[in-house]
Amino acid sequence: MKAVVIGAGVFGALVARELTRYDLEVTLIEKNLDVGWGVTKANSAIVHAGYDDPPETVRARFCAKGNAMYEELSKELDFEFKRVGSFVVAFNDEELKELERLLKQGEKNGVPGLRILERDELLSMEPSLNPEIKYALYAPTAGITEPWMVAIAAVENAVKNGLKLVLGERVTGFEKANGRVKKVITDKNEYEADIVINCAGLYADEIAKMAGVEYVPIHPRKGEYILLDKKLQGLVRRVIFPAPTKISKGILVLPTVDGGILLGPTAEDLPQDMKDRPITTREGLEKVRSFTKRLVPSIDLSLAIKTFSGLRPESPQKDFFIGVSESVKNFVNVMATRSPGLTAAPAVAKYVVEELIQEKMKLQLMKKESFDPHREGIKRYASLPLEEWQKEIEKDPRAGRMVCFCNEVTEKEIVEAIRRGARTLDGIKFRTRAMFGRCQGGFCMVKIMKILARELGVDICEIRMNSKGSWVVNGKVRE
Amino acid sequence: MRVDVMIIGAGAAGMAAAIKAKEEGAEVLLVERDDRTGGILNQCIHNGFGLHYFKQELTGPEYAERFQEKMDKLGIKAVTNAYVKQIGNREVILVTEKGIERIEVGALVYAVGARERPFGSLMIPGDRPSGIFTAGVAQRLINIENHLPGKRALILGSGDIGLIMARRLVLEGMEVVGVVERLPYPGGLLRNVVQCLEDYDIPLYLSSTVVEVRGRERLEEVVVAKVDESFNPIPGTEKVFKIDTLVVSAGLIPQLKLVDSLVNKNPTSKGVATSNIGQTSTDWIFSAGNCTAVFDLVDYVTYEGETAGKYAAKFVKGEVKGGRIPIKPGKNAAVVHPLWYIPIEPLTLYIRVKRPMEKGRLVAGKFERVFEDLVPSEMLRVRIPDRYLEGLDEIVVSIEEVI
Numbered sequence: 058m059k060a061v062v063i064g065a066g067v068f069g070a071l072v073a074r075e076l077t078r079y080d081l082e083v084t085l086i087e088k089n090l091d092v093g094w095g096v097t098k099a100n101s102a103i104v105h106a107g108y109d110d111p112p113e114t115v116r117a118r119f120c121a122k123g124n125a126m127y128e129e130l131s132k133e134l135d136f137e138f139k140r141v142g143s144f145v146v147a148f149n150d151e152e153l154k155e156l157e158r159l160l161k162q163g164e165k166n167g168v169p170g171l172r173i174l175e176r177d178e179l180l181s182m183e184p185s186l187n188p189e190i191k192y193a194l195y196a197p198t199a200g201i202t203e204p205w206m207v208a209i210a211a212v213e214n215a216v217k218n219g220l221k222l223v224l225g226e227r228v229t230g231f232e233k234a235n236g237r238v239k240k241v242i243t244d245k246n247e248y249e250a251d252i253v254i255n256c257a258g259l260y261a262d263e264i265a266k267m268a269g270v271e272y273v274p275i276h277p278r279k280g281e282y283i284l285l286d287k288k289l290q291g292l293v294r295r296v297i298f299p300a301p302t303k304i305s306k307g308i309l310v311l312p313t314v315d316g317g318i319l320l321g322p323t324a325e326d327l328p329q330d331m332k333d334r335p336i337t338t339r340e341g342l343e344k345v346r347s348f349t350k351r352l353v354p355s356i357d358l359s360l361a362i363k364t365f366s367g368l369r370p371e372s373p374q375k376d377f378f379i380g381v382s383e384s385v386k387n388f389v390n391v392m393a394t395r396s397p398g399l400t401a402a403p404a405v406a407k408y409v410v411e412e413l414i415q416e417k418m419k420l421q422l423m424k425k426e427s428f429d430p431h432r433e434g435i436k437r438y439a440s441l442p443l444e445e446w447q448k449e450i451e452k453d454p455r456a457g458r459m460v461c462f463c464n465e466v467t468e469k470e471i472v473e474a475i476r477r478g479a480r481t482l483d484g485i486k487f488r489t490r491a492m493f494g495r496c497q498g499g500f501c502m503v504k505i506m507k508i509l510a511r512e513l514g515v516d517i518c519e520i521r522m523n524s525k526g527s528w529v530v531n532g533k534v535r536e
Numbered sequence: 537m538r539v540d541v542m543i544i545g546a547g548a549a550g551m552a553a554a555i556k557a558k559e560e561g562a563e564v565l566l567v568e569r570d571d572r573t574g575g576i577l578n579q580c581i582h583n584g585f586g587l588h589y590f591k592q593e594l595t596g597p598e599y600a601e602r603f604q605e606k607m608d609k610l611g612i613k614a615v616t617n618a619y620v621k622q623i624g625n626r627e628v629i630l631v632t633e634k635g636i637e638r639i640e641v642g643a644l645v646y647a648v649g650a651r652e653r654p655f656g657s658l659m660i661p662g663d664r665p666s667g668i669f670t671a672g673v674a675q676r677l678i679n680i681e682n683h684l685p686g687k688r689a690l691i692l693g694s695g696d697i698g699l700i701m702a703r704r705l706v707l708e709g710m711e712v713v714g715v716v717e718r719l720p721y722p723g724g725l726l727r728n729v730v731q732c733l734e735d736y737d738i739p740l741y742l743s744s745t746v747v748e749v750r751g752r753e754r755l756e757e758v759v760v761a762k763v764d765e766s767f768n769p770i771p772g773t774e775k776v777f778k779i780d781t782l783v784v785s786a787g788l789i790p791q792l793k794l795v796d797s798l799v800n801k802n803p804t805s806k807g808v809a810t811s812n813i814g815q816t817s818t819d820w821i822f823s824a825g826n827c828t829a830v831f832d833l834v835d836y837v838t839y840e841g842e843t844a845g846k847y848a849a850k851f852v853k854g855e856v857k858g859g860r861i862p863i864k865p866g867k868n869a870a871v872v873h874p875l876w877y878i879p880i881e882p883l884t885l886y887i888r889v890k891r892p893m894e895k896g897r898l899v900a901g902k903f904e905r906v907f908e909d910l911v912p913s914e915m916l917r918v919r920i921p922d923r924y925l926e927g928l929d930e931i932v933v934s935i936e937e938v939i
């Protein structure tokens with residue numbers, strides 16, 4: 058039996074991996090040149106506790122469940138996950154009512170450990186917070202991760218378990234017969250399919266339209282961010298939310314897994330034709346600045362190292378749209394994957410495979426004995442104890458050649474990232490964090506281009522930042 | 537392993553320090569994280585180095601070569617591709633492809649230079665396409681790697697590096713549509729404005745900045761607008777430039793990472809604070825060059841490196857003695873370096889003014905002198921004879937406008 062998953066974001070990656078547990082031929086098709094470059098690469102990276110979603114929503118059904126799976130998943134797949142906890146803060150008694158509402162909602166959703174803290178306690182836990190804050194809803198189970206790494210790690214592990222990964226091909230249509238999809242058609246190939254899972258993120262509605270199945274219209278809801286230097290490590294230790302408003306969870310301050318501080322996101326609904334334009338704006342960044350300064354007054358934007366924006370796949374229902382199609386019986390939609398999609402994805406992936414495919418579609422899938430859930434991450438030599446690092450250098454001197462100074466990435470890590478499939482500068486960046494630090498590639502980008510060209514056996518002019526059109530250098534100065 | 541003086545960074549400052557420390561009789565170890573010595577000089581292939589020190593105009597690589605030759609003569613061999621993981625108490629952890637070594641040091645000279653302010657930190661809105669380079673990266677691509685960054689470029693920032701890069705791009709066959717500067721005056725030396733822009737008909741847009749970058753994959757265009765005195769864009773002044781390359785020359789930032797928790801900073805230069813002998817607030821750590829203050833001229837960096845190297849060696853021999861007299865920035869002084877005076881060595885002050893002045897009187901302790909045509913882009917270097925400093929318990933440095 059053949060399963061085709063469309064889209065290698067966090068959903069497609071985890072669904073594909075889940076499928077490789079079974080005796081199936083699984084193919085994952087992604088239009089970008091690498092995995093995790095859609096919505097999954099630009100978001101808040103929070104593994105939400107799960108108090109935020111009204112209990113009747115699909116979001117609520119999967120959020121706390123997904124959160125509970127992250128611990129083990131991060132160990133199996135060797136990506137960073139830190140259960141740092143979160144605060145929702147209240148400046149006054151009216152906002153306190155919001156916290157109380159969230160607390161009740163969270164308890165209904167099965168979120169453990171929620172409690173409301175008063176000023177002294179919350180300030181002793183987070184001394185940088187605005188002293189005018191009176192209360193905080195504390196959710197100890199909230200966490201942070203590296204979202205693209207979840208997708209990269211899941212795909213690597215799935216490939217090890219037999220997944221066929223197809224990069225740089227766009228799904229353009231389907232061949233159907235007897236109310237079922239027979240083939241998935243891309244701009245380059247055709248793939249036979251007994252099961253199709255649509256995980257195309259912002260474009261999932263368009264894929265659904267191509268297949269003639271039910272869908273909800275998706276529009277991008279933009280969130281802009283400012284990332285601050287690691288120098289501020291510890292400014293806040295937890296995810297700090299303001300009390301929520303009707304439209305969003307608000308603009309937050311949170312630590313990133315590698316010690317930076319992230320500010321954002323805004324929430325702005327954009328027309329459907331803006332799905333490929335995650336732009337930042339002056340107004341958006343100004344909003345991020347002023348809103349987060351209210352939470353943490355000492356925030357210093359002279360320590361900004363970059364700004365970026367992400368697009369939430371939002372629907373009018375503001376809820377995930379997940380299910381087997383009524384009209385095309387072998388087609389599964391995982392659609393409208395807005396927040397808390399990153400959190401919910403592991404639970405959704407299990408649900409798709411165990412309940413939708415096996416129960417609802419009544420397909421008997423055989424578990425593979427050979428399935429190995431473990432993936433080893435790329436070793437970060439500079440974080441090893443010195444004696445161990447020394448041994449690694451004795452084995453391979455490239456482990457002692459530092460390429461990225463800001464984030465301490467050695468040549469060996471770069472080469473290993475290429476071995477695992479990085480073909481572009483962003484591919485290296487998301488796998489190793491090289492070019493991701495304070496100087497943003499000022500010292501190492503050229504070196505990395507040379508290593509890429511050498512390892513891939515191509516001219517340096519062939520190196521791309523990410524997509525085909527994102528060339529970096531243009532020919533020789535002189536022959 | 538133990539050495540008398542370890543020098544981190546083999547740019548102009550580090551090489552000069554190593555040479556003087558060795559001549560002073562110390563056993564030295566010079567380490568460099570790049571694959572060669574010379575630092576930023578390697579990629580500066582234009583003329584303009586050494587007029588003070590050698591009374592001769594050299595290119596960057598030629599200037600570096602002179603010091604490399606001197607090191608060869610003295611038997612100083614730099615360890616390249618060497619990464620300093622950490623500086624502890626008189627101990628440095630060094631990582632190379634040969635392994636990891638703990639090195640005990642009598643004194644350290646920290647000479648790691650500056651880094652470029654990255655595009656991301658400017659918080660310019662828009663897309664995030666390829667084709668945006670810092671000036672140093674563009675310079676390195678062209679001058680060392682022999683590759684062009686694009687076809688049509690705009691330069692953001694009119695410091696010397698931006699100006700020099702504008703000319704270089706044109707000379708190598710690229711089109712440069714302009715240089716954009718948010719200040720009402722150019723950031724670089726006047727001679728560079730003339731020789732790099734005017735001679736090549738490259739327009740300079742003052743009081744302007746890039747307010748948006750556009751391009752889905754590669755850069756396609758940028759929007760430039762005029763700014764008011766607080767650098768806010770003025771609506772209605774936008775102008776679109778179709779380019780594929782944006783070169784960002786937004787300034788250099790002294791690198792502090794390794795010594796951040798070990799030494800005091802100079803609040804005016806944002807670099808490591810030192811005395812006039814290069815000693816920092818931690819007695820065994822000396823520092824010189826662009827990590828103490830960003831210098832216009834390599835010659836100055838060399839002098840500073842020499843002093844730091846010499847006194848680091850003397851420190852190991854126990855020959856550095858005497859109290860420190862604090863030097864305080866006063867009126868109109870944007871940058872003042874050094875921050876302490878130890879009377880065992882004459883005081884050389886480096887000063888940048890806050891704003892352009894036709895005529896200004898520099899006052900430092902009991903010393904006074906009038907200078908003409910003072911601009912923030914040109915660093916003043918002034919030797920202050922000892923007699924003007926005698927008996928002072930602090931030295932205030934200020935510049936009075938003379939009208």
Ligand SMILES: Cc1cc2nc3c(=O)[nH]c(=O)nc-3n(C[C@H](O)[C@H](O)[C@H](O)COP(=O)(O)OP(=O)(O)OC[C@H]3O[C@@H](n4cnc5c(N)ncnc54)[C@H](O)[C@@H]3O)c2cc1C
Nearest residue numbers: 064066068088095096097100103228258280397398399400
């Ligand atoms: C601003 C913002 C903040 C967020 N914060 C959080 C948070 O803190 N916590 C949380 O849990 N969630 C958060 N989310 C939500 C989370 O990021 C998303 O739910 C999740 O990343 C969606 O993953 P995905 O796999 O559905 O989409 P994507 O990552 O976009 O993956 C879909 C993939 O499909 C590919 N594709 C599309 N069309 C085609 C085609 N025709 N052919 C082939 N491939 C195709 C795309 O290239 C893409 O790689 C946030 C989202 C945003 C935007």
Ligand SMILES: Cc1cc2nc3c(=O)[nH]c(=O)nc-3n(C[C@H](O)[C@H](O)[C@H](O)COP(=O)(O)OP(=O)(O)OC[C@H]3O[C@@H](n4cnc5c(N)ncnc54)[C@H](O)[C@@H]3O)c2cc1C
Nearest residue numbers: 545546547548549568569575576584648649825826833834
């Ligand atoms: C584009 C440009 C044009 C210039 N033009 C002129 C000119 O025309 N005339 C002129 O006189 N001056 C000019 N200058 C100024 C002058 O060249 C510099 O100020 C001077 O070379 C700086 O020397 P430095 O040793 O302080 O720093 P650098 O040259 O930056 O040297 C620092 C060295 O330390 C190394 N290093 C850094 N961190 C570590 C670490 N952790 N471990 C080991 N090694 C490390 C670096 O790799 C580097 O080699 C120019 C500068 C630039 C950037």
